[in-house]
Amino acid sequence: MTFSIVAYDVESASWGVAVASKFLAVGAVVPWGRAGAGAVATQASANLSYGPDGLDLLSEGLSADEVVERLIAADGGRDSRQVGVVDAAGRGATYTGPECMDWAGGLAGDGFAVQGNILAGPGVVPAMAEAWREGADEPFDRRLLGALAAGDQAGGDSRGRQSAALRVWRAGAAYGGQLDIAIDLRSDDHRAPVEDLGRLLSLHNLYFGKPDPATLLPLEGALAEEVTALLARLGYSTLDAWAGTENFEERLVDGQLDPLVLEQLRAQGS
Known part of the structure; x- marks a missing residue:
């Protein structure tokens, strides 16, 4: 069976x-x-x-x-x-x-x-x-x-x-x-x-899963502005707060952003 x-x-x-x-x-x-x-x-x-x-x-x-x-x-x-x-x-x-x-x-x-x-x-x-x-x-x-x-x-x-x-x-x-x-x-x-x-x-x-270091994006400039705007649209003041709610803590890296996390953030904030 x-x-x-x-x-x-x-x-x-x-x-x-x-x-x-x-x-x-x-x-x-x-x-x-x-x-x-x-x-x-x-x-x-x-x-x-x-x-x-x-x-x-x-x-x-x-x-x-x-x-x-x-x-x-x-x-x-x-x-x-x-x-x-x-x-x-x-x-x-x-x-x-x-x-x-x-x-x-x-x-x-x-x-x-x-x-x-x-x-x-x-x-x-x-x-x-x-x-x-x-x-x-x-x-x-x-x-x-x-x-x-x-x-x-x-x-x-x-x-x-x-x-x-x-x-x-x-x-x-x-x-x-x-x-x-x-x-x-x-x-x-x-x-x-x-x-x-x-x-x-x-x-x-x-x-x-752990983020691939080779794919991490610098969280600065236009990308940082986009992330801030998306978080505000979703009612969050920090990326940590949103990631904690959505269970993406394992993919957070100081000063950088996992493309998979960005994809999820864009999908929710668009």
């Missing part, structure tokens, strides 16, 4: 899971991760303990293969389980129990594990793996979403669509820098959840 990708990005030292299913709020069940340890997707007749137990094993330094072996060896219901794991070094492993409903299976390679059950056919998993490999130049979050979208386009869950989720873990990446949850997005009940997840990811990157 579910298809997912578990993956590791060496450049950013991030671990992530992207998942979709004809199941309400699949993001509450399948994806688990921990910065510096790895990530786990538990699905089919999901054993939720695979998530925290798998992360504990990964934190002890076990490889993805070893974690899968430990999890299923201790589970009498393993024949109906499906799990994907990527470890701290980016090694992937996947397991599909023989009693998982057709079509079911998985593929694992360097940096990823893809798996699915009750799929439209055997082409879904390879399509996801191919999209993952071809997306090497994309940002990690977009690469995960691209793999998920490829599975969706290949037929996805044979029963239909309902929910999707994207979670990424990176040390100190949460808002405020105290936790390791870089991205935690869910489309819990939607006719096109993978597309909706893409919309949410775009918003996430708009609000919480």
Whole structure:
């Protein structure tokens, strides 16, 4: 009833899971991760303990293969389980129990594990793996979403669509820098959840992404005058006040202006 990708990005030292299913709020069940340890997707007749137990094993330094072996060896219901794991070094492993409903299976390679059950056919998993490999130049979050979208386009869950989720873990990446949850997005009940997840990811990157230093504009002269006029039209005396209301604090830079912030300000003030 579910298809997912578990993956590791060496450049950013991030671990992530992207998942979709004809199941309400699949993001509450399948994806688990921990910065510096790895990530786990538990699905089919999901054993939720695979998530925290798998992360504990990964934190002890076990490889993805070893974690899968430990999890299923201790589970009498393993024949109906499906799990994907990527470890701290980016090694992937996947397991599909023989009693998982057709079509079911998985593929694992360097940096990823893809798996699915009750799929439209055997082409879904390879399509996801191919999209993952071809997306090497994309940002990690977009690469995960691209793999998920490829599975969706290949037929996805044979029963239909309902929910999707994207979670990424990176040390100190949460808002405020105290936790390791870089991205935690869910489309819990939607006719096109993978597309909706893409919309949410775009918003996430708009609000919480860091400005590109190469694109920053000097906030002076005609631009400063325009910004002042736009803010006045919206009822604000300072850029900080407007940005605080609209949640653009992460994109503010003293004496400079992020073009994405300017675009939003112009759209509201025009």
